[in-house]
Amino acid sequence: MSVVNRIVPCLWFDDQAEAAARFYTSIFKNSKITDISYYGEAGYEFHKKEAGSVMVVSFEIEGQRYDALNGGPLFKFSEAVSLQVMCDSQEEIDYYWEKLTKDGEEGPCGWLKDKFGLSWQVVPKVLEKMLTDPDISKRERVMNAYLQMKKYDISLLEKAFEGV
Known part of the structure; x- marks a missing residue:
């Protein structure tokens, strides 16, 4: 069962969300990837991500949930x-x-x-x-x-x- 946090940090990546989540969960012993969602056809004109590509990877470190978003190169x-x-x-x-x-x-x-x-x-x-x-x-x-x-x-x- 996933931990429910009221505040969940969302980390914006260009297209490295899954790699980052796997990197972080490999370092911290009490951690795991909990969910991965994928882009569909809807909203392509905004996000420019191919349908079926990773959108958000949810993971936990020490009971704290994080979301890693593949949002594109807009923010660093x-x-x-x-x-x-x-x-x-x-x-x-x-x-x-x-x-x-x-x-x-x-x-x-x-x-x-x-x-x-x-x-x-x-x-x-x-x-x-x-x-x-x-x-x-x-x-x-x-x-x-x-x-x-x-x-x-x-x-x-x-x-x-x-x-x-």
């Missing part, structure tokens, strides 16, 4: 929206960073773009605790440390937090 992803992967360990950070940057690009402070141009943030869960600590000097040291990083390094963040 930007960093204005990103998906955050909250990680418990350096091992998780390394895993998601390696998988999501494959044929994509690394960015600063845990940001990256995957091979489809979608922006992600691979973030250690402990970072929120560090950045909300009442001690401003700890917060400043952590911020100064992570501003030097691409992929987060939890051990370096912890050393900065402790003033080591």
Whole structure:
């Protein structure tokens, strides 16, 4: 049975929706493709997609539903929206960073773009605790440390937090 989410992110692709959904569901362990719908003859004058080609691929990651739409080349992803992967360990950070940057690009402070141009943030869960600590000097040291990083390094963040 499919999860019902009130808010479902819809990711607009030119014609790579199925490839993207398969890529994402291959990375995240608790994920699956749930439905695929196809274009018919109706609306061709608007969407310019061949009848029988993939229109929308619905998939789930960790219980959150996403729709991947083959909408054509009109819109592209930007960093204005990103998906955050909250990680418990350096091992998780390394895993998601390696998988999501494959044929994509690394960015600063845990940001990256995957091979489809979608922006992600691979973030250690402990970072929120560090950045909300009442001690401003700890917060400043952590911020100064992570501003030097691409992929987060939890051990370096912890050393900065402790003033080591």
